Amino acid sequence: MSLDFTQWSCPLPLRDYPNIVVGHGGGGKLTTELIQHLFAPAFDDPALHQRGDAAVLPLDGARLAISTDSFVVRPLFFPGGSIGELAVNGTINDLAMMGAQPRYLTAGFIVEEGLPLAQLGVIVERMAAAARAAGVRIVAGDTKVVDKGHGDGVFINTTGIGVIPDGVSIGPDRARPGDGVLINGSIGDHGMAIMSVREGLQFETTIASDTAPLHGLVAAMLEAAPGAVHVLRDPTRGGLAAALNEIAVASRVGIQIDERALPVSADVQAACELLGIDPIYVANEGKLVAFVAQEAVETVLACMRAHPLGRGAAVIGRVVEQPAGLVTARTAIGGARVIPMPLGEQLPRIC
Amino acid sequence: MSLDFTQWSCPLPLRDYPNIVVGHGGGGKLTTELIQHLFAPAFDDPALHQRGDAAVLPLDGARLAISTDSFVVRPLFFPGGSIGELAVNGTINDLAMMGAQPRYLTAGFIVEEGLPLAQLGVIVERMAAAARAAGVRIVAGDTKVVDKGHGDGVFINTTGIGVIPDGVSIGPDRARPGDGVLINGSIGDHGMAIMSVREGLQFETTIASDTAPLHGLVAAMLEAAPGAVHVLRDPTRGGLAAALNEIAVASRVGIQIDERALPVSADVQAACELLGIDPIYVANEGKLVAFVAQEAVETVLACMRAHPLGRGAAVIGRVVEQPAGLVTARTAIGGARVIPMPLGEQLPRIC
Numbered sequence: 001m002s003l004d005f006t007q008w009s010c011p012l013p014l015r016d017y018p019n020i021v022v023g024h025g026g027g028g029k030l031t032t033e034l035i036q037h038l039f040a041p042a043f044d045d046p047a048l049h050q051r052g053d054a055a056v057l058p059l060d061g062a063r064l065a066i067s068t069d070s071f072v073v074r075p076l077f078f079p080g081g082s083i084g085e086l087a088v089n090g091t092i093n094d095l096a097m098m099g100a101q102p103r104y105l106t107a108g109f110i111v112e113e114g115l116p117l118a119q120l121g122v123i124v125e126r127m128a129a130a131a132r133a134a135g136v137r138i139v140a141g142d143t144k145v146v147d148k149g150h151g152d153g154v155f156i157n158t159t160g161i162g163v164i165p166d167g168v169s170i171g172p173d174r175a176r177p178g179d180g181v182l183i184n185g186s187i188g189d190h191g192m193a194i195m196s197v198r199e200g201l202q203f204e205t206t207i208a209s210d211t212a213p214l215h216g217l218v219a220a221m222l223e224a225a226p227g228a229v230h231v232l233r234d235p236t237r238g239g240l241a242a243a244l245n246e247i248a249v250a251s252r253v254g255i256q257i258d259e260r261a262l263p264v265s266a267d268v269q270a271a272c273e274l275l276g277i278d279p280i281y282v283a284n285e286g287k288l289v290a291f292v293a294q295e296a297v298e299t300v301l302a303c304m305r306a307h308p309l310g311r312g313a314a315v316i317g318r319v320v321e322q323p324a325g326l327v328t329a330r331t332a333i334g335g336a337r338v339i340p341m342p343l344g345e346q347l348p349r350i351c
Numbered sequence: 352m353s354l355d356f357t358q359w360s361c362p363l364p365l366r367d368y369p370n371i372v373v374g375h376g377g378g379g380k381l382t383t384e385l386i387q388h389l390f391a392p393a394f395d396d397p398a399l400h401q402r403g404d405a406a407v408l409p410l411d412g413a414r415l416a417i418s419t420d421s422f423v424v425r426p427l428f429f430p431g432g433s434i435g436e437l438a439v440n441g442t443i444n445d446l447a448m449m450g451a452q453p454r455y456l457t458a459g460f461i462v463e464e465g466l467p468l469a470q471l472g473v474i475v476e477r478m479a480a481a482a483r484a485a486g487v488r489i490v491a492g493d494t495k496v497v498d499k500g501h502g503d504g505v506f507i508n509t510t511g512i513g514v515i516p517d518g519v520s521i522g523p524d525r526a527r528p529g530d531g532v533l534i535n536g537s538i539g540d541h542g543m544a545i546m547s548v549r550e551g552l553q554f555e556t557t558i559a560s561d562t563a564p565l566h567g568l569v570a571a572m573l574e575a576a577p578g579a580v581h582v583l584r585d586p587t588r589g590g591l592a593a594a595l596n597e598i599a600v601a602s603r604v605g606i607q608i609d610e611r612a613l614p615v616s617a618d619v620q621a622a623c624e625l626l627g628i629d630p631i632y633v634a635n636e637g638k639l640v641a642f643v644a645q646e647a648v649e650t651v652l653a654c655m656r657a658h659p660l661g662r663g664a665a666v667i668g669r670v671v672e673q674p675a676g677l678v679t680a681r682t683a684i685g686g687a688r689v690i691p692m693p694l695g696e697q698l699p700r701i702c
Contacts, residue, residue, distance in 0.1 A: 003428050003473075005467060005469035005470060005473060006469075008469040008472050008473055010468055010469060010472065014468055017468065018467060018468055018469075019464075019465050019466060019467050019468060020462050020463070020464055020465060020466040020467075020468060020471065020496055021464060021496070022464050022496050022498060023496075024462070024494065024496050025462065025494055025495045025496030025497075026496075031494065034494060035492075035494075038468070038471065038472055038475060039475060039492055039494075042472075042475045042476050042478070042479040043458075043475070043478075043479050043482070043489045043492070044479070045488050045489055045490055047488065047490035047491065048489075048490065048491070048492065054491065055455075055457075055490040055491040057455060057490055059410070059411075059413060059415075059454065059512075059514070060410075060411065060412065060413040060514065061411065061412075062410060062411040062413075064410075064455075064512075066455060066457060066490055066491050066512065067457070067491055068457035068458070068459045068491050068492065068493050068508070068510055069459065069493045070459040070460070070461050070493055070495045070508060071495075072461060072495045072497050077354050103410065104406075104408060104415075104417060106406075106417060106418075106419035106510050107394075107419070108419045108420065108421040108459075108508045108510070109421070110421050110423060110461070110506055110508075111371050111375070111376065112371070113370075113371055113372060113373050114370050114371060115370060115371040116356060116369060116370050116371075117361055117365055117368065117369055117370060117371060117389070118356035118357075118359040118361060118369075119356060120371065120389065121359050121361065121389055121393075122354075122356060122359055124389060124390060124393045124394070125393050127393070127394075128393040128394050128395070131394070137396050137398065138394045138396055138399070139396055139398035139399065139406040139408055139417055140398065140399070140405065140406040140417050140418055140419050140510075141386075141390055141394070141399065141419065142419050142420045142421055142508075143375065143376055143382065143385060143386075143390075144376045144421045144422075144423045144506075144700075145371055145372070145373050145374075145375050145376030145377075145699075146376075146423050146503060146506075146700065147373060147699065147700075149500065150502065150503035151501065151502065151503070152497060152501035152502070155461055155495075155497075155506070157419070157421060157459045157461075157493075157508035157510075159419060159457050159459070159491075159508075159510035161410075161415075161417065161512065163410070163411065348496075348498065349495075349497065349498075
């Protein structure tokens, strides 16, 4: 069947890339362009324009949070976890970033012919264990098999449905000048754990992924300071830099980060220096940034530090009025630099 | 990192296949074994044991239907549609088969590096058009890119959320002896449309996919005869044969089909004969089988024939007590034969 694709008028600025490149999936500028110029105009739904980690939708009086995520991480198993834990925790976290309590997950598997059943079995058991640990039900599934050479072991899509409690109102556009910027622990662990097992890039130390479900921590924070948490985001693809840039743009504010305040483990720091990578661009799978009203910063920080997933919590910056849409960092030697949105992902297929 | 998968004890009868084979995704016996012995024991959720096309779950007083499906059809474009229409209509239909009115869809894209943006653009536009035509909102999305040679153009996962109206109770275990078995039109069109464009298998005539959203037809049927529709199922992978076998097992009844009553277009019949394929095993994407209380069969049939998607509706068989779990067919020459569950899929990757 012949189809004439020349009739399709490519929306600028995508025309620079007539074909999909790896960076389109990296969570950076290219991903944003694809969403803004290709997906959003076609689907044109107000829920997509919210630009939250999950869509917020009414259903018979309740407010649902709905989020979908496909996981294509390579390798399938890595220190600290596997694609199974990521697929469960990643979608739980997207719901949690809207303040929702996750209820139901679906799981769609695209398996490559030849995958050992034992590997699939272990991945599925790990997903089940992660869901049980998080108190979330996996309620529907689907399996497709693609012929050898047209997949890569297994890809997993999870879609999550949660309920947002009354009175909770969190979104990427709610950061206000004066807000404190908090993080629940060290950055870069997940991305560097993946890197450490990629072919030819073994390090001496074992850096483990930080994959974890964050909805319990979020519930504690919201309870500690009702109404004070304005924005939550989990800095996955594109790292903390991409998350902060998205919030700066959505909220039309400036964000000032103090580089010396960024928690980075010695191992991750060493690995990043070796590879010439800035940990602020490296993916996390068990971290959140929270934008908190100034007067509640100490309360929320104490609450985070009292939680098992927030022991390393720190205040890393604050929101300012100008320059709106920009993230800047005070460097370790006292200078200032702009932290730009990454173009693509430095480490492809980390989730 | 070394992982010891020999510790994983493979549940029988899967041990016959130590690695995933294409048939595991075919919707037949191998898929059933994978679900029953690998997925269901691990996830162990009552919703998964319902074995419906969608899970039925409570949420703040409402009854949600939730379904997920990944689409890996090859080629991406074919007569009558594309992966885009399939991804929208397929998930809508899974919700409709539980009597639900679909509300929200999510869309997860796994794109292979190198896919022309124009192809992705057209697919996305077709998804959007299909969703608009069906009155369903696409509310959340995700895009991942895999490196060239580790995907196949684009795979799309859609997950759907619908609401089941009060009083509606449909499930694969509700067929009762005496029920009439109805179908809304000709079988085998989708699978043979795909086959017709697969490399080296061009036919003279153009067979078009029957992809269509069935929730409108279902709503009309439920309104025409409240309480009389016991089972609905869309015969996709594995065709009508797989759908009927699943229902016979779930409802513990026998199903007798009259082969002469099965609607098959002349083109599909000819193509099937040429290839030695039985149309009862060929996938459909715009068809449903309905199990209807005997006294309401004529009412529901008339209602279906009055609907644009049911003009070719026919009564194709009936439910009997014995032999429970078996599907039998009266053949065109008056004999009887068992219609077994297919092992895998005769035509891989048709959806």
